[in-house]
Amino acid sequence: MSIRTLIRGGLVITAADELHADVLVEDGRVAALAAHGSAAAEAWTADRTIDASGKYVIPGGVDAHTHMELPFGGTAASDTFETGTRAAAWGGTTTIVDFAVQSMGQALRQGLDTWYDKADGKCSIDYAFHMILSDVNEGTLKEMDHLIGEGVTSFKLFMAYPGVFYSDDGQILRAMQRASGNGGLIMMHAENGIAIDVLVEQALARGETDPRHHGEVRKVVLEAEATHRAIQLARVAGSPLYVVHVSADEAVAELAAARDKGLPVFGETCPQYLFLSTDNLEEPDFQGAKYVCSTPLRPREHQAALWRGLRTNDLQVVSTDHCPFCFRGQKELGRGDFSKIPNGLPGVENRMDLLHQAVLDGHISRRRWIEIACASPARMFGLYPQKGTIAPGSDADIVLYDPHAEQVISAETHHMNVDYSAYEGKRITGRVDTVLSRGELVIDRRAYTGRAGHGVFIPRSTCQYL
Numbered sequence: 057m058s059i060r061t062l063i064r065g066g067l068v069i070t071a072a073d074e075l076h077a078d079v080l081v082e083d084g085r086v087a088a089l090a091a092h093g094s095a096a097a098e099a100w101t102a103d104r105t106i107d108a109s110g111k112y113v114i115p116g117g118v119d120a121h122t123h124m125e126l127p128f129g130g131t132a133a134s135d136t137f138e139t140g141t142r143a144a145a146w147g148g149t150t151t152i153v154d155f156a157v158q159s160m161g162q163a164l165r166q167g168l169d170t171w172y173d174k175a176d177g178k179c180s181i182d183y184a185f186h187m188i189l190s191d192v193n194e195g196t197l198k199e200m201d202h203l204i205g206e207g208v209t210s211f212k213l214f215m216a217y218p219g220v221f222y223s224d225d226g227q228i229l230r231a232m233q234r235a236s237g238n239g240g241l242i243m244m245h246a247e248n249g250i251a252i253d254v255l256v257e258q259a260l261a262r263g264e265t266d267p268r269h270h271g272e273v274r275k276v277v278l279e280a281e282a283t284h285r286a287i288q289l290a291r292v293a294g295s296p297l298y299v300v301h302v303s304a305d306e307a308v309a310e311l312a313a314a315r316d317k318g319l320p321v322f323g324e325t326c327p328q329y330l331f332l333s334t335d336n337l338e339e340p341d342f343q344g345a346k347y348v349c350s351t352p353l354r355p356r357e358h359q360a361a362l363w364r365g366l367r368t369n370d371l372q373v374v375s376t377d378h379c380p381f382c383f384r385g386q387k388e389l390g391r392g393d394f395s396k397i398p399n400g401l402p403g404v405e406n407r408m409d410l411l412h413q414a415v416l417d418g419h420i421s422r423r424r425w426i427e428i429a430c431a432s433p434a435r436m437f438g439l440y441p442q443k444g445t446i447a448p449g450s451d452a453d454i455v456l457y458d459p460h461a462e463q464v465i466s467a468e469t470h471h472m473n474v475d476y477s478a479y480e481g482k483r484i485t486g487r488v489d490t491v492l493s494r495g496e497l498v499i500d501r502r503a504y505t506g507r508a509g510h511g512v513f514i515p516r517s518t519c520q521y522l
């Protein structure tokens with residue numbers, strides 16, 4: 057049975073337009089938009105009318121970088137697909153692209169099937185997968201083609217974490233060559249992990265064990281160098297490249313220089329690099345462990361280059377890299393040895409709000425907010441226009457956003473399954489009011505009305521920027 061929903065009186069914001077329009081939803085899709093009070097809009101009838109006056113009507117967020125339940129550093133990320141997608145919905149995100157992991161010695165198939173099982177029947181919002189390649193060999197290269205056929209069209213490689221996820225330059229080149237032929241998008245964790253491991257060992261030998269040393273050994277120049285090297289390898293292979301979690305000004309400069317040459321090179325940053333800094337890593341009493349992630353937080357001066365990159369489109373996407381570990385019992389594993397602190401920050405619930413605050417703070421425009429958080433990640437990863445916009449035929453993944461509501465971010469009130477917030481006490485103007493996923497109410501005026509299992513796997517096409 058088809059429910060017709062009418063969203064009346066809001067300001068519809070997409071990456072392309074701002075329209076004072078009503079939105080008609082039918083069969084889980086956007087059926088039509090028409091100006092407030094127009095003859096077309098006045099003629100519409102519906103089973104349910106949602107009053108959006110005073111609110112923004114925006115596409116649901118697309119978070120293209122999450123790690124639900126990721127096994128890491130002898131523990132696992134604390135959000136399951138159930139808790140993590142519910143929290144995402146609370147924060148106005150209606151699609152996540154999570155990373156399925158190939159373990160060393162495993163086929164891609166095994167890793168991907170494990171992730172299908174983890175997510176199946178658990179998600180409140182739709183989801184898709186990237187594939188992490190930990191073991192590049194003839195077999196896995198062939199498997200890339202099959203995965204693209206089933207809608208898993210992007211592959212993350214690591215220049216960091218030797219012995220875990222690390223690939224050497226030869227393996228990276230082979231994967232890129234494969235991607236240049238099959239349309240896959242190579243995503244790169246660009247840090248020189250071999251050099252970093254030497255610096256880690258030397259720091260620990262000097263007795264430098266606190267969380268702040270995590271930031272010191274993972275040097276800016278080792279992110280910039282790896283970014284440069286990844287770009288050159290992609291040039292040799294003739295493949296596109298997407299650099300994940302860009303944190304440093306010199307890394308942005310490498311991307312900008314490549315793009316100025318016309319190379320198909322893309323970059324993502326995350327709210328933690330835009331709003332947090334090494335000041336957080338230096339918090340006393342081991343509190344800095346809450347902010348340990350890789351690439352690491354940088355001195356505050358780097359933020360200007362990231363914001364500029366987002367404005368100039370040298371960076372196209374803001375994702376969260378949501379990879380939560382509780383302080384108690386998980387981050388604490390690294391007391392006395394920063395290299396044993398599980399890497400990752402929570403944030404899937406906070407991204408849309410933090411970026412709205414960035415609009416108010418003058419960093420980006422309202423439409424750019426929607427572009428970097430919804431439309432551009434959808435295009436980058438082959439989900440557009442099903443996701444990332446509000447247009448006839450698009451999935452009715454729609455957020456009613458109250459731009460005037462005041463909130464204070466806190467672990468006391470968030471919905472992520474983690475015992476701290478990286479943004480504790482931060483004041484935000486703006487808040488998610490109501491969320492629809494394929495036309496179904498998931499959040500209804502600040503109450504959760506969704507259900508585990510509503511969210512489905514979305515097969516993706518290849519990158520739509522190429």
Ligand code: URP
Pocket residue numbers: 123245301348349350351377379399400401
């Ligand atoms: O610290 C991070 N980013 N943890 C998640 C794994 C990754 O490298 O993205």
Ligand code: ZN
Pocket residue numbers: 065066067076077092
């Ligand atoms: Zn209006």
Ligand code: ZN
Pocket residue numbers: 245300301350351
């Ligand atoms: Zn990474």
Ligand code: ZN
Pocket residue numbers: 121122123377379
């Ligand atoms: Zn990640």
